[in-house]
Amino acid sequence: MPTISAPRAVVDGRMTGPATVAVEDGVITSVTQEDEVAAAAADIVLPDGVLTAGLVDIQINGAFGVDFAAAGDAQWNLVASRLPATGVTSFQPTYITAPLDDLIRGLAVAEAVQRRQAVGPYARILGVHLEGPFLSPSRxxxxxxxxxxxxxxxAVDRILDAPAAEMLTMVTLAPELPGALAAIRRFTDAGIRVSVGHTDATAVQITAAADAGATLVTHIFNAQRGLAHREPGVPGATMADRRFYCGLIADLHHVAKEVCLLVWRGARGRVVLVTDAIAAAGMPAGKYTLSGIPVVLENGVPRNADGTIAGSALTLDLAVRNMISLGLPEAQVIEAASRVPADALGRTDLGRIAVGAKADLVWWSEGFHPRRTWVDGREVTAGAESAPSLPAARETLAVSP
Structure with missing residues (x-):
């Protein structure tokens, strides 16, 4: 039974160590904490840094020059093979507003990619997030x-009756639109998470959405009615209502650092770090597209022709470092990018170092840069077409320069 140990690890929401994790058939079978003898005898001994669960990005439109809305097989493979280098082991590809027929075809594309990538050195596709078209014209x-x-x-019938409807795991919509509350009930009855976003809803309307089954807010504070002292708006309502998980783009451009701290404290334990990344993520300044919309990446922020922010160039490991740089507890920040997003999707088998969870693991440097990543107990190296599973033979790692 292969084992891996680290001097520090995030387990059960806290930083502990040393910790030793045993893996069999891609699943964690035991977790031993604060046992130096077990740690020293592990098959893989990590000499420093931190071992955590793999990160889970539930809002990503593309990366590394690839826009999911127009991606071919090789481009999907490129993104899924490179995301582990950022610590991401599972992701929910996002399609933004487009004609409904195009979005429905996108579900089938993602289904074929998920099936084809089931065995291979890739981050795992969890399902599709449709961010639109049911959004507020004013937001x-x-x-x-x-x-x-x-x-x-x-419209809801067309989505739920689509041949690849089972790929739909999350929908962002504006709950104040006509028919929205009925749509929320139908989506949630089908097991699909509903997030409020791109909305001018009042706090009262947000509460009605939660009563209908909505459980998330998409990129809090962005493209929504803001927080005021007499009208809490979308941010105030979703931070106050513990039924909501709050998606936060922590690139420190979409949301100022002071407001990131406000969200962290206002939605304690419910903050989900997301990237909302587009093709520009992991790429140099220049011209890219988002669902066919031309955007320009300058000074770390992608914008369309009229200057509107168009997604982000963020990677999830950078979001983690940004939040830690604000003085927040390391273990809790890691969980905001792993366990909490997994919980938001009802995936209790992901985002945690725990018995029965998938062996998705990340070894980080002391400065929280990913060094080595495993998916289902299989090491994933960017661009590799194959990689070994956790070895049975003992391996003591040297520190990379």
């Missing part, structure tokens, strides 16, 4: 207004 942001739609019964 559409970079989404093309001409493709916005109301969540009518017919």
């Amino acid at each position: 559409h942001g970079v989404h093309e207004k001409r493709f916005l739609a109301e969540p009518t019964a017919d």
Whole structure:
């Protein structure tokens, strides 16, 4: 039974160590804490740094020059093989507002990719997040207004009856739209998470959405009615209501560091770090696209022609470092990018070092840069077509320069 040990590890929401994790058939079978003898006898001994569960990004439109809305097989493979270098072992590809037929076709594309990548050195596709088209015309942001739609019964039928409907795991919508509350109930009854976003809803309307089954807010403070002292708006309502997980783009551009701290404290234990990354993530300044929309990456922020922020160039490991740099506890920040997003999707088998969870693991440097990543107990190296599982033979690692 292969084992891996580290001097420090994030287990059960706290920093502990040394810790030793045993893996069999891609699943964690035991976790031993604060046992130096077991740690020293492990098959893989990490000499320093921190061992954590793999990160889970539930909002990502693309990365490394690839836009999921237009990606071919090789491009999907490129992203899924490079994300582990950022600590991400599971992700939820996101399609923004487009004609409904295009979004439905996108579900089938993602299904084929997920099936094809089931065995291989890739981060895991969890399902698809549709961010639109059921958004507020007054809060559409970079989404093309001409493709916005109301969540009518017919539109919901078309999505739920689509051949690849099982790939849909999350929908972002504006709950104040006509038919939205009925749509929320239908989506949640089908096991699909509903997030409020791109919305001008009042706090009262946000509460009604939660009563109907909504459980998340998409990129809090962005493209939504803001926080005021008499009208809590979307941020105030979702931070106050413990039924909501709060998605936060912690690139320190979308949300100022002071407001990141406000969200952290206002939604304690419910903050989900997301990237909302587009093709520009992991790439140099230049021109990219988001669902066919031309954008320019300058000074770390992608914008469309009128200057509207168009997603981000963030990677999830950088979001972790940004939040730690604000003085927040390391273990809790890691959980905001691993266990909490997994819980938000109902995936209790992901995002944690625990018996029965998938053996998705990341070895970080002391400065929280990913050094080595495993998915299902299989090491994933960026660009590799194959990689070994955790070895049975003992391996003591040297510190990289």
